[in-house]
Amino acid sequence: MVVSDAVQTGPFARRTLLKGGAAAAATAGALLTPGRARASGPVFRHGVASGDPLPNGIVLWTRVTVSDDAAPGSGVGAPAAVRWELADDPGFASIAASGTATATADSDHTVKIDATGLTPGREYWYRFTALGETSPVGRTRTAPAHSDTPDRLRFGVVSCANWEAGWFGAYRHLAARSDLDAIIHLGDYLYEYGRGEYGGRNGAVRPHDPAHEIVTLTDYRIRHAQYKTDPDLTALHALLPFICTWDDHESADNSWSGGANHHDPAVQGSWQDRRAASARAYLEWMPVRANGSGTNVQIYRRLRFGTLAELSMLDLRSYRDRQPSPGPGWREVDNPARTITGKAQMDWLTAGLVSAPVRWKLVGNSVMIAPLVFPPLEPATTAAFTSALGVPQSGVPANADQWDGYTADRQRLFRAITEQQVGDVVFLTGDIHSSWASDLPIDAANYPAGPTAGAEFVVPSVTSSSIGEVLKTAPRTVAVPIEDSIKSFNHHMRYVELESHGYGVLDVTEERSQMDWFYLADVTDPATGVRHGASFAVPSGGRIEPRPAPVL
Template structure:
């Protein structure tokens, strides 16, 4: 399996405007859309979003022959999101191979009504694989802005590369969504993978950034009801940087906890009080319904029985399994009193059906690279990961989990039986080239995944994990309230010294990842915005790691840039 090497100082292929360097070089200009992406859309008869299509257009879940198209129609001034007001309206959609819509590939009509908050989601089929398409909607005599999307390669195709933008944790109040703007400026991405916390549920001024909230949440209270969740999703869709990225690239998304409530599990949330907020099942069903209305994702079921874990193929090069690690998990074990529960084989983070689906899919995948969209960190982060005999003796005497004390029981560290099952399956079946893409913890990590962390680097590893930073949500470094790259640096080094399989850690910066997969290697570039509280901020390349197919460590090639 692969191991990681870093090149933190390789040049990035963006040009920096004069006088804009802060902390490091490698900056990008502040234009919202630059380069090829803007040029492509400029050729289309695109219109600025009118009041009818105030929430933009989006696409998602690309297949070789199809893609989801999405929009929301404001049928009347009073028909605001969540209001339930406004009559149904007929909406025509078109998708074409050219931005002038002279070569229509498919067209049809749908109804935007109050039962779906006047959103429209169409699963278009009959398209050609590996093809750029342009799409638009027309309703009430008005045509939306033009969006662009791309279908996946044919299952039998062997594409030279796959390139994905990877993001998570975008809190409206904590900063501006500049990471989305910089991703939109690239013209080399096949899709955007969003690993959860697309919205946040907090009330206004409850969870801002380093200096408080840069902008206020709507509604002002913590969201609980279907109306609340609809309003919050609608607010996020009005962000111009997010809207631009949605209009340019298909999204592949899963949810984490903040789409419903903090630290959620199958039966509740650490922040949900039934006496105040009502039955958890009602809240969970409301959050899921609003999510499916407002997001371009495929799902099965409804209410609190929605299944969103799913798999997407990119020819023989890669297959992406998107997980749902909130709907089926047991409650998080509590520190001290619940430490021994962590090893209980009856406890689960995936649920049995999803684990069976995941392991079977990884074992049977015809693709070279097995990518896993994973909302919470799977790499062990424990104290102390001593050599195996010492760890066993220490944890037995102290009454601790067998692998050591977990730092965060909300991660896979709190559900060790599922991780053991998954890792052993990968090892025993010889499943190689597995890469987990992860969000959640508002920081950047690159890790080898050993069968036994205490024995690393001895013994086998079963894959690699790349954890991307938050788009805006407060980082560990910010919570330390220290100057950048001061206190956080020795903490990072200390963690790596104790957990040797953790090869790269950056605890402070916000931004995004860009993953490139070729037959020979998988490379992750971490990009960091310079100031999340500046809507025009630039970006720098933070690090680049490469995992060679079928091998361990190899010199890292130049970053993707």
Template structure:
């Protein structure tokens, strides 16, 4: 199936993993190395291949065809191209499991999205595309287990916040070197919208954004997506494992909400609705995600099942939210029951799914932190007067109103639904804040650890975007350490925080527990950076977060 403007049209249709792309400039050919083979890919497929959203019998396949040297992403140039695709359980493609032919044009920026159906559950597949007389690199993917199957283990890579100018994507390279992942979950900020040099890392820009301006138009967003897809480490990861993605704010503009963004000036940038539509269209063209469209509305919140072991609900917390609460008297808005971060339809969908899921583990792909991060967590029985006098939300003074802390009514609804329906084994997987956290989720933070909890949250660091340590411009693990201890002292449910390092997470889910391991790269300004294991925490089935001395292998 090929997707046009975000709508997928019908077409019929053993990770022996290691695919390394060497190269990465937009005009260069790419060399792909896989076990026992080497393929030289022409510049026709200079943006690589990708897969995503695995189902028991289907998976999205993606590529882009460069039909001419001047038909660059966002150019609007280039003739239509006929593209043949095929997927096989054999690396030699001796037997074809599904195949088809689609036509791509400048209307979709010459991207190709195929929903390859008729596949077997829990099966490793190889796929490739052919166009203009050339064959693409070979990608690997994997379908999900059958919904009713007993699954002993699910292992996911988790990433977020990859800023091209702030650093190299070493986290992607180290994830691509693993041979044990069922999928990679990208929790948002896959790219950044800023103009050249406007948001860089500790050492300034390590490479320059294209286009040079802040991206606003459809052509701009397409150009920026195309640039990110030339990163060799990102290309390698996409080719080795399926992605499950949601967007956060920087795929459109910083601190975006339903009707605008902190960095969007209608007098300068034009209507927010036009910019938001342009960013969404480019995202759906360039990312291997399933989406549904009703008129002009695009829905990307969705669920994926992994047998009876786990169900993953991917949220969209940008398209439907109200403007965030602000300092001073505006903090009162955080408690307003009329305000929402999810939108009513998505909240109904989320709570209904949690209370009816047949899977043991309920995983939630969540772009902004849900655990309370407040100073201090106040006793509800004694805070009404303080709240009314000072405008401090009942849960405490919110550090970041862009998180669920700025939408406490929605969080209470969600947490109370989990508690009242005795929904067990709920784990939120979160990105956004460029730092690492492990948290129990109490119904009332001031009562922790004596009161009930409704689940746990694991927050992963950024791939490259500036951390707190970067912004302080102090040596790592110096100034930030006492800050971490002060945060945990004021918020007892926060079991771990690390404010300096960049990296990724690996989540292993078994019937006994859900364990997150944090991995940290040494230097995002070094394209060959090494990686180290940071820490391991796990949630036992039916329990609360505990540290683990043994990392995942």
């Protein structure tokens, strides 16, 4: 990959919409591929994407179909020369950076460019050319300079998009907005299940490829490619940079460093081989920066947006110990030797939060960190009780796959935040197919007394089955008393909605960080409408409070 040293700058249009595909008509010239006839269909069948914006750089992505038999995962197809261009304008009159790369079968003919030398805080347009064809035009933007003080930032926040469970209307509605800086994807970008294996009220709305559960590198490549053909996801990728982390379904359900709940080595082979295959396909097909390879990939990283916010994206699968089992295994929840982050990532996270020279410390967090226990117990006065019953000191966790299964790590992090007087920390979370707004108390049983380490906003699934769908009950019936019960036991949880699919929009200013939840009418309808669900904000130095619906 070659990046031009010459960078041209022009007028900065803060909110300019992509003008269809008109700019794509300009072609940078035919590039030859030796030894293979070109594809009879589109060369750029999987769209374009960008991600991980820096003040002076952005990751650009595409996939080249060099021939009809060189399908994703096939491992065949000759190399293809690819030219990329990044421009100050959608007509590509002013080229800011350009270069060439080679798409090969070794990387599944994907191309990922880390374009540098760019101007902070501005929009760019980009495209690729290969085999005489030019890709659709993508729009992206760089982050503000570290010294800049943006008035506000707005991020679309999403997680848990299961192809079989419905259509990706959440992506379509986010793409229709003109006020977003980036999309934060908190994991479960795709699902590993075979056809019909992930239940819910809707059944399989559209079938997965391949038909079986994905295990091999070929399998993961095919599944990634299928998701990249969804028109709503393709459109959103072309409009905004993504900032992503993985959760478990990018590899296997409830994965941990040494395996997964749904991985049987006797049937599916080595977990380390499967994990390496899933990570390799993810890095090939996603516009993310990462270090390392195989099972030693590091994707936790930090992105800064002027003096207003810094975003730390976590990896809560690669280093964690195995989830404790119900019953006698619950006491392992409190074991100080167990970790969800791994020591190196925990040190990196706490050091970054303590030293961040910004107002808002945002954390991209794939599983819920707010305590959710029944009931929350106060350790100083309940030690004998918890010891006699064999339950964790803080109470019985509802889901030990979350931070509730790793209470020592959570306490280490919360105490570092409170003891170092780190203010304005907000965790952004996915995973549980529901919506939550919570303060983060050091001691949940004493809330609202005592210190809090920040706030957490959990966004719903794009499509993946919610509690109501799993129970196959009528909407807003059984779920409502469950929501009320959760809040009655866990007073720090200010908002709980367990059924709706959709997305969040995080609106950040100096004064507050606000999450607005938007819910889809019907994920089985590709033209589904959307409605505002709720809004909660955490004022700088304060705690979560409800807010009125945003004016759009």
